[in-house]
Amino acid sequence: MPAAAVSTDSFTARQQQALLAHTRLCAEYGAPFLFFSDKDPLSELMSALLSHRTKNADSHRAYERLRATFSTWEAVRDAPTLDVQRAISACTWPEQKAPRLQSVLREVSRRCGDDERPPCSLDFLGELPIAEARAWLESISGIGPKTSAAVLLFSCLRRPAMPVDSHHHRVAQRLGLIGPKVGEGPAHALLAALLPPDWTAQQVYDHHEALMFHGQKCCFFHAPACSRCIMLDVCPFGQARISKAIDA
Numbered sequence: 552m553p554a555a556a557v558s559t560d561s562f563t564a565r566q567q568q569a570l571l572a573h574t575r576l577c578a579e580y581g582a583p584f585l586f587f588s589d590k591d592p593l594s595e596l597m598s599a600l601l602s603h604r605t606k607n608a609d610s611h612r613a614y615e616r617l618r619a620t621f622s623t624w625e626a627v628r629d630a631p632t633l634d635v636q637r638a639i640s641a642c643t644w645p646e647q648k649a650p651r652l653q654s655v656l657r658e659v660s661r662r663c664g665d666d667e668r669p670p671c672s673l674d675f676l677g678e679l680p681i682a683e684a685r686a687w688l689e690s691i692s693g694i695g696p697k698t699s700a701a702v703l704l705f706s707c708l709r710r711p712a713m714p715v716d717s718h719h720h721r722v723a724q725r726l727g728l729i730g731p732k733v734g735e736g737p738a739h740a741l742l743a744a745l746l747p748p749d750w751t752a753q754q755v756y757d758h759h760e761a762l763m764f765h766g767q768k769c770c771f772f773h774a775p776a777c778s779r780c781i782m783l784d785v786c787p788f789g790q791a792r793i794s795k796a797i798d799a
């Protein structure tokens with residue numbers, strides 16, 4: 552017999568659903584999760600820009616070779632673009648990403664220093680309120696909410712800002728935390744608003760990682776494994792799928 556319909560119509564219901572997903576999925580996947588990086592924030596930003604639509608292993612290789620080729624971010628900024636492009640050839644679209652990295656580095660330098668060629672650093676973001684730090688980053692062309700959150704959370708700054716990747720987004724949508732037409736960009740603010748405002752960086756990180764792992768290991772894009780999912784009893788999407796299968 553199909554289970555009762557699950558409603559996430561109200562904000563309070565979505566908050567409860569987010570916390571329930573957090574509790575169950577963190578337990579399922581073994582939170583607390585270790586942070587995978589402790590880069591300084593500018594290095595994290597460069598790494599994030601390299602990782603766009605690139606497999607982790609490839610963007611990691613590109614990042615490592617870039618660091619081995621140039622001793623500082625200032626050297627990357629001022630190098631011939633073709634040299635940067637060669638150094639990051641392991642990632643997708645190096646011909647687009649090389650000038651992009653350099654223009655972001657120039658913009659960071661322009662905003663942060665008084666000298667003609669000031670050093671590149673984003674360490675000051677650790678002192679700003681999170682909303683201000685994110686707005687500062689997102690005012691640079693090509694930096695969106697996922698990248699700004701990643702810089703603040705994944706870097707050594709460890710600020711409680713939540714990135715939403717495609718797996719996290721899909722799981723959140725199916726669980727009814729956001730509407731079916733909300734895109735990844737706008738989802739950031741909506742999903743962050745469901746979490747307790749006093750959560751630590753570790754809690755925010757665990758929430759993101761747990762939903763992402765669930766998308767990778769169970770709630771697949773094409774054929775979610777609803778029948779073995781620990782969220783099935785409270786998942787509107789999963790309930791609808793199961794009901795349809797029973798009716799067919």
Ligand code: SF4
Pocket residue numbers: 722725726769770771775776777778780781782783786787788789790
């Ligand atoms: S029940 Fe299905 S759709 Fe819902 S979270 Fe689980 S796998 Fe995804």
